[in-house]
Amino acid sequence: MKLDRLLGILITLLRQDKITAPVLAEKFEVSRRTINRDIEALCLAGIPLVTEQGRGGGISIAPGYKLEKELLTEEELQAILIGVRGVDSILKQPKGPVLADKLSQRETEEQVLIDLASFYKDSLTEKISLLRDAISRRLAVSFRYYSEKGEELRQAEPCRIAYQWNAWYLIAWCRTKKEFRTFKLARLWDLTLSEEHFVPKPLPAEKADMNSLWEENYRLVAVFDPSVKYRLVEEYGPDSFTLREDGRLSFTRDFTFYGAMLSWISSFGAQVQVLQPESLREDLLRQAKLLLSYYEET
Known part of the structure; x- marks a missing residue:
């Protein structure tokens, strides 16, 4: 993704004095032309980059900017990686190793381990992958939902995936009930992605705040x-x-x-x-x- 690559280039430039475009192209596995466009984008974003031609040349950040060279501290970078590794526990394609490389971080012994998966890790990973696809492509889904009232087939327009209270939830517009509902993924099975597109409905603030959904009666x-x-x-x-x-x-x-x-x-x-x-x-x-x-x- 371009945003990931831009962040990686910026962090690389912050952590070393100078680097050439061919080296950046090899590091991020893109063409030199793509790197040149990325450098232009960073300049337009207000990052003062300097390009020197010839032997010993390369790309660097302007000297006056290096007074604040450490955009992120070592502790902040580690915190980011800990969070990403936690999310990796439920993703089909882990992002932690790639991000660590982009941030020029050494592989270190993990002091904090976060595992967001469950006993149903394989099915959970599949559900989250499908729901993320449905949300990004704005496709409706159908599933069988189990609750205290029994089981029921539901059709919904997925809006957000949330992890709270030691469990995963889907916030979606339920076409069956004609309102936003929160579904526990552990009770949601036979999930199917349709080819029917929908126009997202605005998610009310009280529905987005899951803590407000449950009244203690x-x-x-x-x-x-x-x-x-x-x-x-x-x-x-x-x-x-x-x-x-x-x-x-x-x-x-x-x-x-x-x-x-x-x-x-x-x-x-x-x-x-x-x-x-x-x-x-x-x-x-x-x-x-x-x-x-x-x-x-x-």
Whole structure:
């Protein structure tokens, strides 16, 4: 891509005093004519480049500009590469090695490792690749979506792919529901790209901010056994509970979805006592009776 190449040329010039056009052409695998056009583009962008002809000549940044030669510090460059390597974990064609070369960065031992993939890495990579293609080409998609209400075929106009709350999501205009919806990629299967083009609809700010999508409507008040403290710390932090005189842990938190709250609290079994809401206590009692009947029958 031209933008990547321009950035690479600029960083190369910032990190060494002078370089020739043939060397740049070989480095970025383009023709010398393309490099000359890139140099003109950088000059038009306000970068003071100097070209010297003859033996010992080459391309360099004007001396007065070298007072601020380090456009990016070593730490900033490493931060960029860490982020790119994280995205590489879900891309078919990793960009990290190419970007490292363009930034003239040495291969170093990774101090921070980010893996954005999941147990379904192969299918996730395929979904993200297809959705990126659909977004860039403005093509509609269809898929089967699984939720608490069942499964349903959906047609949508993809707008944005987002990673939040340890999961990948698609924000799209749902043709079925006639509104912007957010779909969890782990629940989205049989994804198909159509050849039908669409005109993108403006994404409202409240839909773009995923934090505003979920209203916390259900308040859980519970008491946990101290043996599961590590889970509360892991999932909600050490300030999410208070220590009672009997050694148990008092916990209060608001949840967006009742089903998610029920599923989460059920995973603790007998290590939790729910105080509120009453409906949750009743559902847990029904679950316990149903489980008891299953095992009594066998």
